[in-house]
Amino acid sequence: MHDEAPGAKPSVAAYTAPSAGAALEPTTIERRPLGPHDVGIAIHYCGVCHSDVHQVHGDWGDGTFPMVPGHEIAGVVTEIGADVTRHAVGDRVGVGVIVGSCRDCGMCVQGLEQYCAKSVETYAAIDRYHGGEPTRGGYSTHIVTDEHFVLRIPDSLPLDQAAPLLCAGITTYSPLKHWDAGPGKKVAVLGLGGLGHLAVKIAHALGAEVTVLSRSERKKDDGLRLGADHFHATDDPATFDLLAGTFDLVVCTVSSRLDVDAYLSLLANGGTMVYLGITDEPLGVSVFSLLRGRTSLAGSQIGGMAETQEMLDFCAEHGIGADVEVIDATRINEAFDRVRHGDVRYRFVIDASTFES
Structure with a gap:
């Protein structure tokens, strides 16, 4: 200076x-x-x-x-x-x-x-x-x-x-930790961009079974390389039938308007969909989508200072960078x-x- x-x-x-x-x-x-x-x-x-x-x-x-x-x-x-x-x-x-x-x-x-x-x-x-x-x-x-x-x-x-x-790292790490992503848990990462690619890496390192949900299969090779176990295209309506009731956690990293009810249908009983991507448009949600399986719709933003340091140390230990x-x-x-x-x-x-x- x-x-x-x-x-x-x-x-x-x-x-x-x-x-x-x-x-x-x-x-x-x-x-x-x-x-x-x-x-x-x-x-x-x-x-x-x-x-x-x-x-x-x-x-x-x-x-x-x-x-x-x-x-x-x-x-x-x-x-x-x-x-x-x-x-x-x-x-x-x-x-x-x-x-x-x-x-x-x-x-x-x-x-x-x-x-x-x-x-x-x-x-x-x-x-x-x-x-x-x-x-x-x-x-x-x-x-x-x-x-x-x-x-x-x-x-x-x-x-x-x-x-x-x-x-991007702490924005994804914080909800993954809060909702106990780890061995035995099935996590879906919705969107494979700046947030999503780190969510995949971190969820994989935490030991969760990770699925990427993206509009098309254009980024399938990337998703699997980053650590995803599965990759599905949401432009294919069959994806929602195939994966209904599957996930303990859906991490939404996209900032565009979605059919939230469709994604809530992918949650297992007691599962949570957490919003990280920001959209200024109202979310249309049917209460029945939440009642069906005692599911939750939540949001999360970054993390506190101690948790952010924890995230940096975790990423260093597991060789995770953007x-x-x-x-x-x-x-x-x-x-x-x-x-x-x-x-x-x-x-x-x-x-x-x-x-x-």
């Missing part, structure tokens, strides 16, 4: 969307001065999440502009505040979806910071804990973050493959367009060194 005087706000290179729907462009932003509990991080890689695309295009209507996206951040610690105890200069670290929470409510005390009513997202939010300024994400060369929200990336995980774990296509900053807008059309296998990751090019 370029900091000319003690206490000054460091200026760093970044890519920003000046307004909703605008193309991202190179710029310079200021980071806050390092506080006593802060960690300064040189970003090496940042993943491109589908939510970045939604936020930049104003699909959810609550973003702040100009916007610097990015919440799948992997890099190296360059400086630490005087009271930092969790990290040291030179550590390999990551920052995910949130960079602040109240730390006192029932959710925070349970290690569920992601559900804190006063949590602060890594970008497109107002940082109530540091002067009320807008947060800016990882499409940048550097970031300053409270140590509590900085994760250790094990040495065996390549940083480019680790970056998407900070969102399948990535590394790009330079000049290709961000192209990548956004390809993400909107599902044209990536399976996560774009930006080389942060190119933000200054």
